[in-house]
Every structure is written in C-alpha cells, then in structure tokens.
Amino acid sequence: MVSWFRRARERLDAPRLKPRNDQRAMERVDLHELSPKLPAYLAQAAYLQLTFFETLGHVVASAPTTEAKIALARVADRALDKHEALVAEIVRRGDDPAKAMEPFRAGVDEFQRVTRGNDWYENLVTCYVTAGFLDDFFVLLGAGYTGEAATRSVAVFRRPSGSEDLVALIQAGIDANPRLGSRLAMWGRRLVGDTMLVARSALVFGANHDTDEARIEPVFTELIAAHTRRMDALGLTA
C-alpha cells in the first residue's frame, strides 16, 4: 500500500488492515477521535454536495445527447437533494447555513477547480470518483457522532447517488473509443489524490501527529479499496 500522506520524517509500523470487500467493514475503522465537531462536518459536506451539483449541472449542459442529459439531470437532482437535506440539518440546529459553510468555501472551490476535467468524459469520471469517495468518507466519519442528526446525515450519504447512470455513460464512451479508457484511468489516479486531500482537510489533528497518522492510515486504505472497486466497475485499473 502506498501511503499518500505519510510525512517524510519517519516510518511508522502501525498495524495495517487489509482492504475488505463490504461497506460495513469500513465502519469498523475508528476515526472519531479525529472527527470535527458536528456543525463543521455538516457544513463541509453540504458545501461539497453543492459543488458536486455544480459539476453535474455542467455535464448536463455539455452532454452530447438528450438521453444523457435526462440521465445526468437525475444524478444532479440526487446531489442537490443531499445538499438540501444537510442544509435542513444545519437549520434544525439553529445555525445559518451560509455562515456555517463559508469557512469551507475556498478549500472546496479549489478542490473543484483542480478536479475539473478537460472534456465531458473526464468530468463524468470526476463526478463518479470524487462524490463516491467522499460519500464513503462522510459515512465513516459520521460513525463518530451520536444523536439523531448524525444518524440522519449518515443516511443522506448512503442514499443512491446515481453512480450506475454515470458508469453506463462512461462505459459507453470507452466501448466506442478504447483509447479513452487509458486516459480516464490516468484521470482517476489524479482525482483520488486530490480527493484524499480534501477528505483529510476535514479531520482535526491532535498533539500526537504520529498516532493520528497511524489511525488515519487504515481508514484511507479502506477508502482506496472502495475507489479501486469503483474503477473496476469501469473496467479500469485504479
């Protein structure tokens, strides 16, 4: 396993979990000492869903066929519904959604900028890979909270995201032009690095950095395993 985040200082010898094959396995990984406070969790996630929606809006507008537009509009609607459900949680807590999201705007906007593809297919892969990874990540992180708001929010990230529609469209493109596949595999590798960085930015590190790194590593191992399965579904190597 490649550690994406290990500082050069020293090698840790933390125990590693092998990638497992089901989502419930992921939730046994313990992240909650690094979890941000619930309002920050809700706000960053809500703003991320908003940017997924924006990117999906762009792929709807630039879709080459009416059929693709209709399918992608459904996917966009799902991101928007997730965003609105998280905004509703923020409002329910008595917080102002815009103020709550503001601190995350610059970082997430930059993430959106660096994950913008060069063409329609790369943007489809961006929607599929980044939203898939971050939904998984927020499910994992959400396991660290107690209370109904957290339970409802985790349920939001578990909602279907329409990834099967994205897979079908990307797959059709690769079938028609096999050289597209290797380009999209490269793009997927690029995306996972940036996506891990934005996920990592949600975590709150304590005084003992090495302990925290050791705690994060198995979590990201699980998330990368899920990413690998996601690329497999496209017939691409992660």
Place this chain on the structure above:
Amino acid sequence: MVSWFRRARERLDAPRLKPRNDQRAMERVDLHELSPKLPAYLAQAAYLQLTFFETLGHVVASAPTTEAKIALARVADRALDKHEALVAEIVRRGDDPAKAMEPFRAGVDEFQRVTRGNDWYENLVTCYVTAGFLDDFFVLLGAGYTGEAATRSVAVFRRPSGSEDLVALIQAGIDANPRLGSRLAMWGRRLVGDTMLVARSALVFGANHDTDEARIEPVFTELIAAHTRRMDALGLTA
C-alpha cells in the same frame, strides 16, 4: 399594444382584451385550437425545464456568495423537479423521454444560447423572466387538454419556482448599483421577444393564418401583462 408576431401583410382588427391582473383571467383566453398534441406539449416543456435547470446550475456555480449559492440551488431544484415530473408523465404514457424531446432540442438550445446573459445578474434575470413567462404560457396552453395527465402537468407549471429568491438577489444588486437597473431593464426587453418566439414555436397553425393570429394576440397580451408585473416586482419598466 405592440404585436410582436404580426406579419407585415395586413392589419387585423381583432377585438383586444385589456391586460387583466390575475392569473385566472389568463385561463379564460382560448388557445386550444392551436395546442400541439399532448406528447409534444409535455416533451417541449420538459426540455425547457431542463434548460432552465442548466442555466440555474451556471448561476449557482458563478454566484458571488455562499448565501446566493444556497438560495439558487433551491431554485434549481425546483426546475429540476418540474422537469422530472414532466418526464414521469411522458414515461407514464409509454413514450421514451429522450426520443420525445429530441425534436425540440435544437430550437430550445438556440433559445438558451440567445438568452444567455453577459454576467451573473443578466443570467438571474434570464432565469426569472423566461421561466416565469413560459410557466404561464404552458398553464394557458394546458387548459386546452382534458384528462388527468394534463391536469397534473398544469399543476407542475403552477408550482412555486423560487422567483422570490431571484427577485431578492436581483433587487439587492440594483440597490447596490442603480446603473445595473437600466441595463437589466434593457435585457428584460430583449428576453421577452426571444421567449415569445419559443412559446410561439410550440403552437400549431392551421390553414387560416389570420384567424390563428387573431386568436393568439389576446393570449400574448395577457402573457406580456404578466411579464410587465414581473419586471415591476424588480422596480423596472418592461
């Protein structure tokens, strides 16, 4: 009243209705002999809602504040929900939504292109003016059909579109920069012409063109009156 569509050939002396002040008045105007078949009505309207959503997605992505993004995402969600409700009607009839919408794509895409604003505020006005006008138009046109599908579809166009959020954002821009108001008033005038043309493209003309023109004129008089009230709500002259 200016007739936007009158052919140069001759002047008609059809009776004119004066603009009335409530929506129910509009529905007394009779358009149904010019109404397209229900599948075409559903398909063109569904594709139009999809383009409203695309334009709203663009204004969300280019919004200057997080607060504006959140408000506009709600408006976009409403357009998307209308689109999906209309798609559901098409599917319920046993038709393929993409095939049904295809004949309208070129015309509506061109409409979207010519109504694209030069900046964020012009695009907000585009969302407000064109969707407002066309929702009114499809309510009117829908009165010409019988049956539950038509009743449900008319109810879709009557759903709130979030125009109060658009008005608040545009109004705030004009308050901060009064010169913006005159530019947006000009833009509104430009938009209404293009919007009337796309509405007119939905109608089916018979052999007696002059009779049809006479029938259309009061309808568009009502729609322009509603447009004028919409511009009034911004403090602008239509």
